[in-house]
Structures are given as C-alpha cells and as structure tokens.
Amino acid sequence: MSEPKNKRQKREDYRAALRANGVTELPRKKFYRQRAHANPFSDHSLIYPPTPEQMDWASLYPHYAVEEPIAQRTETTESEETTGQELSAPAIRKLTKQVEVADIGCGFGGLLIALAPVLPETLVLGLEIRVSVTQFVEDRIKALRVQNEEQKLYRNIAVLRANTMKFMPNFFNKGQLNKIFICFPDPHFKARKHKQRIVSTTLNSEYAYVLRPGGIVYTITDVPDLHEWMVGHFNAHPAFERVSVEEQEADPLVEIMRNETEEGKKVTRHSGQKHVALFRRLEDPQWPEDVSA
Amino acid sequence: MALPCHVLKVCDGIVFAARGSNIHSFDSNFNPISVWKYPVKQQKTNGEKAESETPAPVVEAEESPAPEGPPAKKRKVEDGEVVAVTEESKDESKEDTAEGQPETKTESQTQEVNRRSRRQKQKQKTEGGWAKNNKAVLEKPFVQGMYLTTDDRHLVAITGSDKTIWVFEHDGAGNLKQLSQRAMPKRPCALALTPDDKTILSADKFGDVFSLPLLFTPSESTAADAATTTTASEVATPEPTPSAPATPAIPTPPTTDVAKAQSLSVKPQANELTVHTLRNLKALENQKRCLERQKAAKLAAALQASQFEHTLQLGHVSMLTSVAVAVHPSRPGRTYIITADRDEHIRVSRGIPQAHVIEGFLLGHDEFVSRVCIPEARRDVLISGGGDDDLFMWDWVSGKLLGKAPVLAEVKKALPSAEDAEKVNKVAVTRIFDVQQGEKTQILMICERIPLLLIYTLTSANTLQHTQTLSLLGNPLDVEYLKAESKLLVSIDPNTSSETQEEEASNGGVSSILALSFDDSESSWKVTIGGLKATEAAEEESSSLSPQDLQKLLYTTESLRKTNKDDE
Numbered sequence: 091m092s093e094p095k096n097k098r099q100k101r102e103d104y105r106a107a108l109r110a111n112g113v114t115e116l117p118r119k120k121f122y123r124q125r126a127h128a129n130p131f132s133d134h135s136l137i138y139p140p141t142p143e144q145m146d147w148a149s150l151y152p153h154y155a156v157e158e159p160i161a162q163r164t165e166t167t168e169s170e171e172t173t174g175q176e177l178s179a180p181a182i183r184k185l186t187k188q189v190e191v192a193d194i195g196c197g198f199g200g201l202l203i204a205l206a207p208v209l210p211e212t213l214v215l216g217l218e219i220r221v222s223v224t225q226f227v228e229d230r231i232k233a234l235r236v237q238n239e240e241q242k243l244y245r246n247i248a249v250l251r252a253n254t255m256k257f258m259p260n261f262f263n264k265g266q267l268n269k270i271f272i273c274f275p276d277p278h279f280k281a282r283k284h285k286q287r288i289v290s291t292t293l294n295s296e297y298a299y300v301l302r303p304g305g306i307v308y309t310i311t312d313v314p315d316l317h318e319w320m321v322g323h324f325n326a327h328p329a330f331e332r333v334s335v336e337e338q339e340a341d342p343l344v345e346i347m348r349n350e351t352e353e354g355k356k357v358t359r360h361s362g363q364k365h366v367a368l369f370r371r372l373e374d375p376q377w378p379e380d381v382s383a
Numbered sequence: 384m385a386l387p388c389h390v391l392k393v394c395d396g397i398v399f400a401a402r403g404s405n406i407h408s409f410d411s412n413f414n415p416i417s418v419w420k421y422p423v424k425q426q427k428t429n430g431e432k433a434e435s436e437t438p439a440p441v442v443e444a445e446e447s448p449a450p451e452g453p454p455a456k457k458r459k460v461e462d463g464e465v466v467a468v469t470e471e472s473k474d475e476s477k478e479d480t481a482e483g484q485p486e487t488k489t490e491s492q493t494q495e496v497n498r499r500s501r502r503q504k505q506k507q508k509t510e511g512g513w514a515k516n517n518k519a520v521l522e523k524p525f526v527q528g529m530y531l532t533t534d535d536r537h538l539v540a541i542t543g544s545d546k547t548i549w550v551f552e553h554d555g556a557g558n559l560k561q562l563s564q565r566a567m568p569k570r571p572c573a574l575a576l577t578p579d580d581k582t583i584l585s586a587d588k589f590g591d592v593f594s595l596p597l598l599f600t601p602s603e604s605t606a607a608d609a610a611t612t613t614t615a616s617e618v619a620t621p622e623p624t625p626s627a628p629a630t631p632a633i634p635t636p637p638t639t640d641v642a643k644a645q646s647l648s649v650k651p652q653a654n655e656l657t658v659h660t661l662r663n664l665k666a667l668e669n670q671k672r673c674l675e676r677q678k679a680a681k682l683a684a685a686l687q688a689s690q691f692e693h694t695l696q697l698g699h700v701s702m703l704t705s706v707a708v709a710v711h712p713s714r715p716g717r718t719y720i721i722t723a724d725r726d727e728h729i730r731v732s733r734g735i736p737q738a739h740v741i742e743g744f745l746l747g748h749d750e751f752v753s754r755v756c757i758p759e760a761r762r763d764v765l766i767s768g769g770g771d772d773d774l775f776m777w778d779w780v781s782g783k784l785l786g787k788a789p790v791l792a793e794v795k796k797a798l799p800s801a802e803d804a805e806k807v808n809k810v811a812v813t814r815i816f817d818v819q820q821g822e823k824t825q826i827l828m829i830c831e832r833i834p835l836l837l838i839y840t841l842t843s844a845n846t847l848q849h850t851q852t853l854s855l856l857g858n859p860l861d862v863e864y865l866k867a868e869s870k871l872l873v874s875i876d877p878n879t880s881s882e883t884q885e886e887e888a889s890n891g892g893v894s895s896i897l898a899l900s901f902d903d904s905e906s907s908w909k910v911t912i913g914g915l916k917a918t919e920a921a922e923e924e925s926s927s928l929s930p931q932d933l934q935k936l937l938y939t940t941e942s943l944r945k946t947n948k949d950d951e
Contacts, residue, residue, distance in 0.1 A: 140727065256699075295732075298739070299741040329739060374740050377733070378737070379714070
C-alpha cells in the first residue's frame with residue numbers, strides 16, 4: 091500500500107511549500123481532494139464557538155476588524171473584578187460589520203469568489219464540512235487576497251469548517267443573515283438517508299432563525315427529485331414563501347449561482363439541468379394570545 | 384442482581400418507582416400497593432415476529448445475491464455452514480461454538496469463518512447500539528422515565544429499547560390502569576406534557592419532538608383511514624415524491640410515513656436493457672422481488688406506526704436529552720417548548736401551534752446538556768446541567784446567562800478521601816430538581832456514579848448558592864419530593880451501596896430508597912429512618928442481567944460525552 095502514502099506525502103509537501111511561500115499562488119485542487127460525503131450526524135472534531143459572541147471573526151476578516159479592542163479595555167479598567175478573567179481569555183476583536191451572507195456547503199468556493207466583487211460591502215462566509223476542501227478554499231482566498239492587494243478585493247469573503255446542520259446557531263445570531271445559499275447539496279438518494287439532507291422541515295426552522303424577515307434562501311440542484319424535495323419542504327414551512335419566477339430571474343445573484351459554482355460548471359459541461367428555487371423568509375406570526383386579544 | 388428503583392415519581396402521598404421494566408406503587412410509608420408488570424406475553428409475540436422476519440433475507444442471500452448482502456460468489460462455503468453462520472448472527476452463544484471448532488476445518492474455512500465473524504462484528508458496530516445485540520435487554524425494556532399530568536390522574540411512562548410510550552390512568556390510590564401503548568418511530572428520550580394535560584411531547588434520540596394526544600383509542604377507523612389515504616396517494620402520486628403536504632403546516636406524519644414508505648420503492652440501478660447475461664438477469668429479477676417485498680414490509684410498518692396521531696413539532700440534528708414546556712410568569716398566555724441536546728444546545732421554541740418559530744438559544748455549555756429544570760416557584764429562570772463542571776442558570780426568555788454554580792468543585796470537596804477526589808475529574812448531571820422550602824427555593828442535584836446529593840439555594844438575586852452536600856450510601860439514581868410528608872426521596876443503586884454488613888443487618892437490608900427530611904433547626908436535610916429496603920418486594924424481579932449490562936442500562940448519561948475522534 092505505498093500508493094496512498096505517496097499521495098499523502100505529496101499533498102503534505104505541496105501544502106507546506108505553499109504555506110512557506112506565503113500563499114501567493116492559487117492552490118491546485120488535486121492536492122485537496124476528499125471523499126464527497128461527510129456524515130453530518132457524526133461528532134467529528136469540529137471547532138466552533140460556544141456562542142456567536144465568542145466567535146473570532148477578526149481572524150477570518152482581518153481587514154474588517156476593529157483596530158483595537160478599545161471598548162473592552164475601558165470596561166475592564168472600570169470593573170476591577172472582571173480583569174482577571176479578561177486577561178486569561180484573549181480579547182476577541184470585533185468586526186465593523188457582521189456576516190450577512192452564508193454559503194452552506196460552499197465546496198471549492200466558486201460562488202464565494204464570484205460573489206466577492208459583486209457584494210463588495212457585504213461579508214460573505216462559506217461553510218464546508220470537509221477538512222481538505224475547506225483548506226483549499228482558505229488557501230485560495232489567501233492567494234487571491236495577496237494577488238489583488240491593490241484593488242482590495244476578496245477581503246470580504248472567508249471560509250470556515252463547520253457542520254451547519256448541528257452548529258448554525260453557534261455562529262450566527264437571530265436574524266443576522268440576509269441571504270443563504272444552498273448550492274448543489276448532497277442529494278442523498280436513498281430514502282433512509284433523507285434525514286441527512288440539508289433541507290428538512292425541522293432544519294428550515296433554523297434557517298428561519300438565522301435569517302432576518304425578507305431574507306432569501308437560494309437553492310439550486312441538478313437532481314429533479316431533490317429540487318422537488320426542497321421546494322416541498324420550504325413551501326410547507328410557515329416561515330417561508332417561494333419567490334416568483336420573474337423576481338427570481340431578475341436577481342443577478344441567481345445567474346452567478348447558476349454559472350459560477352464548481353458544481354454548476356460541471357453540470358454545464360455535462361449539459362445537465364439546473365433547478366433553481368428561491369424562498370423568502372416571512373415575518374414571524376403573531377403569538378396566538380396577541381391575535382385573540 | 385437486585386434491581387434498583389431507578390425512576391421515581393411522586394404524587395400526593397403515592398410513590399411510583401420503576402424497577403427494571405415494572406412500575407411499583409407504594410404509599411408514603413413504603414407499603415406496597417400495586418405493581419404494573421411489563422406485558423411479557425406481548426413481548427414474546429414481538430420477538431417471534433422479529434425472528435420470523437430476520438432469517439428470510441439471510442436465506443435469500445444464500446440462493447442469490449440479495450441487495451444488502453455481499454455477492455454470492457464470495458460465499459464459497461457449504462450450505463450447512465452458511466446456516467450455522469446465520470444462526471450465529473442471531474445467537475452469540477452459537478457463534479462461540481462455531482469459532483470453537485476451527486481445528487476440524489481446513490485453514491481456508493477457518494479464515495472464512497473468522498472473516499465473516501469479523502464482518503458481523505463490524506456490522507454490529509455500525510449498527511451502533513449495544514442494546515441491539517443484547518438479548519437480555521431486548522427481552523425487557525427498562526422504564527426510562529415517568530411523567531404525571533398536573534391533575535395526577537394520568538401517568539405516562541417511556542420504555543427504552545421498544546421505544547414505547549405508555550399511558551396509565553391513576554385512580555388516586557396508587558392503582559394504575561393501562562390505557563394505551565404507542566411505539567414511536569424513534570426511541571423517546573424525554574417527555575413533557577402541555578399545561579392543559581392534553582398533549583404529550585416526546586423528544587427522541589434522533590432529535591425530533593413529536594406531539595401526541597394523551598388519550599387516544601386505537602380504533603379500526605384510523606387504520607382504515609390510513610389505508611385509504613395510502614391507496615389514494617398511490618394513485619395520485621405514482622412516482623416517489625417527497626412528503627410534500629398540501630397544507631402550509633408542518634407535515635403530519637400519518638401521511639408522511641406512508642409517503643416515505645412509498646418513496647422507498649427504490650428502483651434498481653440496472654434494468655433489462657443494461658443487463659446482458661442470463662445470470663445477471665436472474666439476479667436483477669430477484670433484486671426486484673426483494674425490493675417489492677421490502678417495500679410491502681415497510682409500508683406495513685409505516686401503517687403500523689401511523690395508527691396513532693403524532694405530529695412533528697420541531698427537531699434538532701442531535702440527540703435530545705431533555706424537554707420542558709414553560710410559561711413565563713410575565714406572559715402567562717404564551718407557552719414555550721424548551722429542548723436540550725447532546726450538542727450543547729438548549730433551544731427555546733414557541734409552543735404548539737407555532738413550534739416552528741425558534742425564539743432563541745441558551746448557548747454557553749461546553750459539554751452535553753442532560754437536564755433542564757424550571758423551578759415551580761421561579762418560572763422565569765432555567766437551570767441546566769450536563770457534562771460541564773458547573774450548573775448554568777438562565778433567564779430563558781431573554782437568553783441571558785445569569786450565572787453558574789460549581790458542581791465538580793463541590794463534589795471534590797465532599798468526597799471522603801483525597802484519592803477519590805483526585806480520580807473524579809468530570810461529572811455528568813443526571814437530575815436537577817427543585818423543592819420549595821418555605822420562602823426558599825432549593826435546587827437539588829445528583830451526578831452519575833457519585834454518591835452525593837448537592838443542594839443549592841436559588842436566591843432572589845438570581846444566584847445559586849451551594850448550601851449542603853449530603854453523602855449517600857450508594858449511587859443515587861433519582862430524586863423526588865413527597866410533599867404530603869415533606870420528605871425527600873432518593874433512590875439508591877443497592878449494588879453500589881457502601882453499607883457494611885453490620886449496618887445492613889441492623890437496618891434490615893440495603894436501602895433502595897432513602898427518605899430525607901428537612902431539619903428546621905439546622906436548616907439542612909437529614910436521612911430519616913424508614914426508607915425502602917432493597918430486599919423488600921424485589922425478590923421475584925432480581926434480574927438475570929449481568930452486572931455490566933445493568934450498569935449500562937442504569938448509567939447512560941456519561942456516555943453522552945464526546946470523545947474526540949480523529950477525522951479528515
């Protein structure tokens with residue numbers, strides 16, 4: 091079994107060399123391949139903050155970090171008691187703005203990179219469960235940032251390894267997001283695997299939680315069954331309504347989603363179909379007691 | 384092995400104690416009143432059914448490649464041996480004999496057997512639960528929890544491995560009458576009842592919360608209805624459509640289950656045009672036949688499951704550990720459902736019918752959450768505990784953490800020897816319980832395998848102050864408060880009791896339930912004479928379980944802790 095070891099060795103050498111160069115050139119995909127599926131129910135060894143407030147966003151978006159954690163320092167001098175705790179825990183630098191767009195299952199990051207110049211004032215976060223793939227996107231963004239330093243491009247995108255099915259509320263506050271992209275998710279054909287699908291009645295409640303009213307969920311897939319499944323589940327959820335086709339086609343991001351994701355390109359190459367559906371987050375209903383009152 | 388009373392429930396002078404899979408009732412002096420025994424007969428028929436079902440696909444695998452089994456050409460063994468192997472899969476004792484005679488076989492055969500048993504082991508491993516392979520456990524599912532309606536007229540119980548929710552009518556004098564038994568699709572971990580006592584919320588191992596009516600009558604009409612809906616939807620939707628309900632509500636499982644079963648009609652990847660050899664064609668036909676049979680079985684199972692109404696209300700992608708229905712004192716018209724899971728989350732959702740709206744999360748735990756408690760006198764706060772070193776106290780409506788109270792530190796302090804204290808470096812909270820002591824709200828807490836009862840006082844300034852640690856004679860399993868007698872009951876695992884022989888003799892046996900009373904002069908809890916002895920009323924039930932199996936059944940909380948797995 092020398093073959094796999096060789097491969098791993100090559101990978102490690104490649105990535106080490108890339109890092110040594112300060113990541114200025116784009117990474118090559120072949121050194122980051124990983125099995126296409128990850129079990130979302132397994133524990134993995136994930137890193138996630140206990141609460142969204144404890145998330146270290148500044149390391150992902152260094153250009154948007156507040157210069158110095160001034161606010162916290164003044165606080166600590168005022169209240170003597172907390173000083174000890176503040177010193178032991180490294181102060182978390184805040185961002186000047188919040189992440190508002192999430193790409194769940196960003197894969198190799200095609201959509202992120204296409205969105206960066208289109209939404210220059212918005213922070214976009216890609217979430218991916220596979221380690222190697224996340225590493226690839228990370229290196230890719232690093233390289234792009236260096237290459238486009240003068241234009242200040244690609245500073246508003248970042249990637250994170252996460253299991254969103256379990257830990258979405260650890261990263262985002264209620265109503266923080268404006269858009270969620272779910273592009274070419276794992277179709278999980280077998281009926282017994284349907285509960286691993288990224289769209290389900292119960293998970294939609296969580297998407298509704300992190301989205302603000304009026305926010306949009308973008309879905310695209312090349313699997314007709316999965317498309318029907320996603321439409322069925324979002325339509326069935328009281329917090330979402332489907333966006334009309336006219337409005338959908340008027341949205342410039344839909345075209346980007348169709349053509350810029352890695353999967354989308356692959357489907358185009360094989361001249362497959364692409365099914366798009368957009369859903370708007372509705373206002374929460376009134377409490378029953380308020381309605382009757 | 385003497386079975387401990389591992390779950391207690393108290394109502395108005397009556398003590399219900401679950402021992403194994405039976406429920407005993409006692410009066411306040413521990414005089415036995417009645418026993419509800421887990422229906423063994425019915426269990427047997429289930430077992431037979433399971434047995435008659437299991438061999439079928441295995442035999443199938445012998446003749447031709449079944450879709451699940453490995454291809455036939457890899458099974459180069461005589462028929463007799465194959466049968467032995469299939470037996471082996473059912474009965475572990477026979478596996479021993481099969482492995483015990485390799486000397487008589489050729490080496491290749493031995494390898495074959497080893498390989499297969501290894502594969503079986505892998506299969507067992509992937510199937511996950513040890514419970515599945517444990518015959519003794521399968522025979523008698525343990526009672527996992529008991530819940531009372533607010534009017535004390537009904538007792539609801541969950542049993543473990545058979546995933547069943549039982550509803551009993553309580554006559555007020557300790558006699559139970561079984562009203563219904565409902566097998567859930569997934570194993571329920573905790574229940575809660577809505578304030579109007581009409582609905583049960585069942586939180587299951589797969590993270591879903593279902594609502595069921597407390598009272599229901601299993602009528603023929605529901606089954607017939609389900610059957611008609613099946614045929615109707617079969618005509619309407621011939622292709623496997625996902626459960627897409629027409630009404631803009633959370634899909635109702637009776638239809639979903641049936642739809643699911645239909646969508647199970649997975650077509651084989653190959654068809655008559657792509658298969659060319661006669662042999663493969665035969666295999667394909669067989670595969671189709673198998674699928675057809677599986678589909679029929681699953682449809683029947685789905686119908687079976689959907690014979691009673693149960694509605695999906697909300698869900699986590701993580702095993703649920705605790706569920707509570709809460710009403711905040713400031714807004715009495717609003718009910719909330721609070722669910723806690725193994726992935727450190729406590730979720731606050733709206734009550735039925737708006738359970739799809741998540742109001743917030745109580746985040747901050749670093750380890751699993753195993754219990755949440757909303758004290759009756761202070762319904763604005765929630766106390767949660769689990770694998771963390773502290774108890775957490777929350778203002779659950781705003782989602783704010785009010786404070787923490789140390790658990791591990793107090794445990795370490797209270798353990799008699801420094802050696803023990805050294806060994807204990809983590810705790811798993813199994814019960815959090817509130818008792819009103821005059822003006823004071825006390826929070827009592829026990830941890831798994833730690834013979835201590837920790838008592839905290841919830842102050843008006845919203846802090847949890849540790850007030851007392853009580854040493855117990857064995858591992859505590861449950862705590863309940865007997866209001867009529869102002870007694871606190873703590874059930875003890877007698878197998879871990881540290882009572883010496885002499886003490887045992889003088890007490891008349893190992894204590895199974897300790898009674899504690901509050902000493903006003905010292906304002907602390909003390910053990911009083913007159914608990915339940917383990918020897919009383921337990922003889923006929925001393926179980927055939929091995930101590931290890933019993934331990935596994937009784938101490939399940941620590942196993943929720945995540946072990947850091949390596950992964951790519």
